Ligand SMILES: Nc1ncnc2c1ncn2[C@@H]1O[C@H](COP(=O)(O)OP(=O)(O)OP(=O)(O)O)[C@@H](O)[C@H]1O
């Protein structure tokens with residue numbers, strides 16, 4: 001399809017020496033301007049899927065299938081070609097945010113250097129942009145800009161990483177558990193900023209999360225993953241109200257009911273198997 005931005009087709013990932021694939025025939029597409037959710041319990045393969053897109057799978061894994069993006073198969077790109085795509089075209093917010101910055105270089109310096117690698121701006125303009133995006137995610141630029149990463153809390157580093165990625169205005173943003181390190185209010189603030197950038201730039205977003213409420217609120221379409229496979233896909237509202245797969249039903253029963261629906265159970269009471 002013409003308006004498809006990225007298309008993952010028959011993706012298999014297997015650990016060397018093992019026969020049991022970690023990802024099995026994963027198919028997932030994202031259109032221009034779409035916000036797509038990828039949900040599933042811990043260990044179901046969400047991060048591996050996003051790592052395959054960005055070429056960051058561990059060396060000891062074999063991968064097959066196709067990831068079409070901009071006329072290329074991302075699985076066949078050289079490291080250099082892939083690096084060119086990352087950042088400016090595909091922005092990736094890591095689940096393990098501690099790796100987002102080098103510990104002993106000040107946040108501001110790292111941000112401006114990254115911005116200038118990808119966008120033609122003067123030093124002054126890139127500093128202004130870095131300060132602007134820090135403020136957008138609720139970090140006071142006056143204090144944070146000159147700090148070293150080790151002087152920030154986990155949630156502050158995570159927000160700085162989000163700010164850094166969004167500053168580059170990529171056409172596809174992959175957020176892997178972007179709000180896990182944040183409290184509810186800060187998390188919502190960051191998600192709202194993401195939605196604002198999405199509206200402004202028309203970029204596509206893949207939100208990986210096990211927070212179903214977040215996925216329903218912020219995405220148009222949802223994929224549900226279980227044990228390395230996509231088990232259900234549909235418009236967020238449909239998946240929420242008319243899910244077909246028993247696993248999705250279990251996941252959904254963890255959510256608080258909408259007004260007018262029966263309250264089922266809370267997350268802590270449900271064992272998802
Ligand atoms: N480096 C690795 N070596 C071996 N197995 C791995 C490696 N990384 C991930 N796996 C396995 O692959 C499977 C999928 O992992 P993945 O990180 O994609 O899960 P996830 O859905 O992102 O979970 P979470 O919600 O906890 O982040 C898991 O069974 C995990 O143990």
Ligand code: NI
Pocket residue numbers: 046047048095176177
């Ligand atoms: Ni993960």
